[in-house]
Amino acid sequence: MTIEFITAQVSLELMKSLVTYFTQTNNTKMIADAIFETLSVQGEAIIDTVRRVDFESLNKYDLLFVGGPCHDSDLAPPVKGFLEKLPDSPKFKLAGFFTHSTYMRDSDGRNGALYDKWAGLCHVTFENTCKNKNIELLGYFNCMGKASPPIEGFIRQEIITDDDEWNEYLPALRKHPDSNDIENAKKFALEITEKL
Numbered sequence: 001m002t003i004e005f006i007t008a009q010v011s012l013e014l015m016k017s018l019v020t021y022f023t024q025t026n027n028t029k030m031i032a033d034a035i036f037e038t039l040s041v042q043g044e045a046i047i048d049t050v051r052r053v054d055f056e057s058l059n060k061y062d063l064l065f066v067g068g069p070c071h072d073s074d075l076a077p078p079v080k081g082f083l084e085k086l087p088d089s090p091k092f093k094l095a096g097f098f099t100h101s102t103y104m105r106d107s108d109g110r111n112g113a114l115y116d117k118w119a120g121l122c123h124v125t126f127e128n129t130c131k132n133k134n135i136e137l138l139g140y141f142n143c144m145g146k147a148s149p150p151i152e153g154f155i156r157q158e159i160i161t162d163d164d165e166w167n168e169y170l171p172a173l174r175k176h177p178d179s180n181d182i183e184n185a186k187k188f189a190l191e192i193t194e195k196l
């Protein structure tokens with residue numbers, strides 16, 4: 001009896017992703033690390049700061065996660081600068097993430113209004129960049145991040161001036177990013193990869 005072996009060459013293309021971020025006090029790095037951990041299980045993943053990214057190599061990625069802190073209601077300048085330098089109509093798709101010290105946008109009331117005023121430009125910047133550069137934006141993630149002492153002082157003086165509100169807000173803010181934020185960031189990363 002002759003047994004014929006047919007050799008089929010199966011080429012498994014692993015998803016290639018880059019997680020790149022800017023951070024000053026490590027809040028955004030914690031989220032970047034959580035996203036990176038999830039992506040590493042899904043395929044090939046690299047993590048680096050926005051300042052170290054080689055723009056020539058970007059087209060080898062299927063997916064870019066770009067993140068940073070919110071500064072002055074928008075993404076911090078190094079992240080905006082990075083987004084501005086992205087090529088037009090690249091091969092990769094993009095997902096964004098950012099941390100901020102204002103409330104989450106979980107209601108239409110005062111907290112939602114404060115979010116819009118103090119962090120609302122972050123997603124606008126992701127959306128506009130992707131629209132202008134013909135990049136598919138797959139979504140974005142955000143969570144609260146503890147503030148440095150000068151920023152805490154600014155918030156106390158300018159935004160949360162009521163004592164009772166401050167006494168509730170500050171201890172809660174100082175816990176972020178918390179384990180829940182980390183888990184949510186991992187879930188977000190997984191959901192994004194499922195969209196590819």
Ligand SMILES: Cc1cc2nc3c(=O)[nH]c(=O)nc-3n(C[C@H](O)[C@H](O)[C@H](O)COP(=O)(O)O)c2cc1C
Binds near residue numbers: 147
């Ligand atoms: C210069 C500066 C400006 C900031 N402006 C805002 C702001 O407009 N809205 C806000 O919600 N948080 C603001 N923050 C707080 C940061 O977004 C927050 O602490 C963030 O989690 C810091 O992330 P990082 O640790 O990755 O640097 C500001 C922080 C700094 C240093």
